[in-house]
Amino acid sequence: MKKTLLIVAMLLLVATPVMATTTVKVLVNPAEQFTAPDGNKVQPVSIAYDSDADVRAFALDINIDSTGGAPNFQGIRDFKTGESTAASPGYGIFPSRFRDFIVVTSPVWSDPNYNPTVAWNEPESTDTGMGFPKMIVEMGTLFADEVNKPALSGTLFKFDVNAWGATGTFHITVAANTLRGGVVGNDGNGITGADLVLEGNDVSFACTLPDVVSQPEADATANITAAGFALGNRTETCCDVAGVDVGDIVSTNPAAGVQTCGISVDYVVSTGPCCVVVPNIVGGLCSAAEGAITGVGLTVGTVTTAYSDTVAAGLVISQNPTNPDCVALGSAVDYVCSLGPCVVPNVVNNMLEAPIMNPTTNARSTLTNAGFTIGARTTATHATIIAGRLISTTPAAGATPGCGTAVAYTVSTGKGVCATCPGDIVSDSIKQATDLSLLKARMITAFGRTGFYKATKGNIDTGDLWNICGDIVADSSLQATDLSLLKSQLIAGFNAGGFYKAPFVPINVPTKTLAQMQTAITTAKLVVGTITYANDPVVPNGSVISTTPAYPTYRNCNTTVNILVSLGP
Numbered sequence: 001m002k003k004t005l006l007i008v009a010m011l012l013l014v015a016t017p018v019m020a021t022t023t024v025k026v027l028v029n030p031a032e033q034f035t036a037p038d039g040n041k042v043q044p045v046s047i048a049y050d051s052d053a054d055v056r057a058f059a060l061d062i063n064i065d066s067t068g069g070a071p072n073f074q075g076i077r078d079f080k081t082g083e084s085t086a087a088s089p090g091y092g093i094f095p096s097r098f099r100d101f102i103v104v105t106s107p108v109w110s111d112p113n114y115n116p117t118v119a120w121n122e123p124e125s126t127d128t129g130m131g132f133p134k135m136i137v138e139m140g141t142l143f144a145d146e147v148n149k150p151a152l153s154g155t156l157f158k159f160d161v162n163a164w165g166a167t168g169t170f171h172i173t174v175a176a177n178t179l180r181g182g183v184v185g186n187d188g189n190g191i192t193g194a195d196l197v198l199e200g201n202d203v204s205f206a207c208t209l210p211d212v213v214s215q216p217e218a219d220a221t222a223n224i225t226a227a228g229f230a231l232g233n234r235t236e237t238c239c240d241v242a243g244v245d246v247g248d249i250v251s252t253n254p255a256a257g258v259q260t261c262g263i264s265v266d267y268v269v270s271t272g273p274c275c276v277v278v279p280n281i282v283g284g285l286c287s288a289a290e291g292a293i294t295g296v297g298l299t300v301g302t303v304t305t306a307y308s309d310t311v312a313a314g315l316v317i318s319q320n321p322t323n324p325d326c327v328a329l330g331s332a333v334d335y336v337c338s339l340g341p342c343v344v345p346n347v348v349n350n351m352l353e354a355p356i357m358n359p360t361t362n363a364r365s366t367l368t369n370a371g372f373t374i375g376a377r378t379t380a381t382h383a384t385i386i387a388g389r390l391i392s393t394t395p396a397a398g399a400t401p402g403c404g405t406a407v408a409y410t411v412s413t414g415k416g417v418c419a420t421c422p423g424d425i426v427s428d429s430i431k432q433a434t435d436l437s438l439l440k441a442r443m444i445t446a447f448g449r450t451g452f453y454k455a456t457k458g459n460i461d462t463g464d465l466w467n468i469c470g471d472i473v474a475d476s477s478l479q480a481t482d483l484s485l486l487k488s489q490l491i492a493g494f495n496a497g498g499f500y501k502a503p504f505v506p507i508n509v510p511t512k513t514l515a516q517m518q519t520a521i522t523t524a525k526l527v528v529g530t531i532t533y534a535n536d537p538v539v540p541n542g543s544v545i546s547t548t549p550a551y552p553t554y555r556n557c558n559t560t561v562n563i564l565v566s567l568g569p
Helices: 002-010 095-101 217-226 286-294 363-369 425-430 436-447 471-477 483-494 514-523
Strands: 022-028 041-051 055-064 072-077 134-140 153-162 168-176 183-185 196-199 201-205 207-209 230-237 249-253 257-259 264-270 275-277 299-306 316-320 326-328 332-338 373-380 390-394 406-412 452-455 465-467 499-501 527-534 544-548 560-566
Touching (some): 022 201, 055 153, 134 153, 217 230, 363 373, 514 544
Antiparallel strands (some): 055 134, 072 153, 316 332
16 A cells, blocks of 8 residues: 555646645744844744645755845744654655655654655755754654645744844744646645745844833843843943932943843943032031031032021031032031131220231231121220220120121220320321431431320321320331332321320420419320429429429320429529
């Protein structure tokens, strides 16, 4: 029986038209695509048939429309081996090579080494088969009786298409190989023309690189390799993007999306923020501020102090830059430490502005440095505080009225306004002087050796009187050796204003009567003291013998002058 069937099989390639429709198609299920261990994408493909009549043999050309060797066929599988049986029907023998596998004495004709692809040494076999984009297959059937013949539809075999790094969509075609008989019906006639439908299909390789930005490095690298890519160069950089922490992925090259399968992916890992968030130290201890700043990689800038009515002493009032500013690593942070509430300092007996020639404590600076502003000015005489110095402040020393409060002050005008000279010593004697000795002489003549008062604005009505105590004459004028230097010192020292001559005891005492002397004393802003009498052989009766203190002694305004009057011989 099998010998008869063999003879029939040998005649299969005799082609005469038959009236039957047979379809051979390429089936692709994208869900079956997988990534091989080497990272390449692989797409399984099935060759299926469906016929209205029995088919004895298939000789097919299967092609992938690719160039450059990729993609190509990687393997063929899931095909039948040997004769068709009811238990295992199908196409499992080469029709053109039946005689190679016939063993007449054997109950089963089968070849365990059977493969549907043509052998390398057969016609048209050059550059075909595995590793190429073209494959020629021959599949026939051998069965003993009708119950063992193949079904009218099914899968002939499966093969794998390896992308080999290629991306895109590629078309797989199937055609009848006429040299080997094409598709042959059970009656031995070839199935051609409209009776044979050959359907190709597309296979797509689209390796999608996942978006791993902000993922931890370990997770990201695992996801990259799982998607069919190799790991490339690893670099590091700082990153200020929200959500990207230290050790997270900053970027990949290429970026996420469809890429060439199997290529290397370079990736960048975050080392942390490029900028540092400035810590909030306001309200904290000044002693802890430095540690808070340096602890985040910043440096301490300028540290100043200031009074504050709201921030307790020792705490930080303000900072620059502020939280939550983000600044470059190593940037400086300035801050201000509180000295506590503003307390009015004691500036009594100080001058509002320190004189150049005889500086004392500057009340203006003391008040402003303590956090206050300068308020209204008033004047008053004072028995002990000399002219030009502060008698009192409002609020008084020790008060805490609040930082920025204007502190009013009262300036002493002394015991009274003293007699004045014209004040033209600056314009006439100093500014116009051309002879050092003459200038010294004029200074001594004008002021004696007793001292003088200067008004800060050249106006006695202001009451801003400086008590220079005469040492400008002794120290600056008498010892000066440079005319220009002396002039500049005098002009700068007195601000080109007027001068007020200190009072002294009236002259020509022996010629004055008691009444004249009393008038001279009061005119000089002195006070008439005790009047006593004594005989004198020279001074006429009623005239002044002497005064205590005696002429020309310098005295402050309102100094008491006692008078001794002659009773005659």
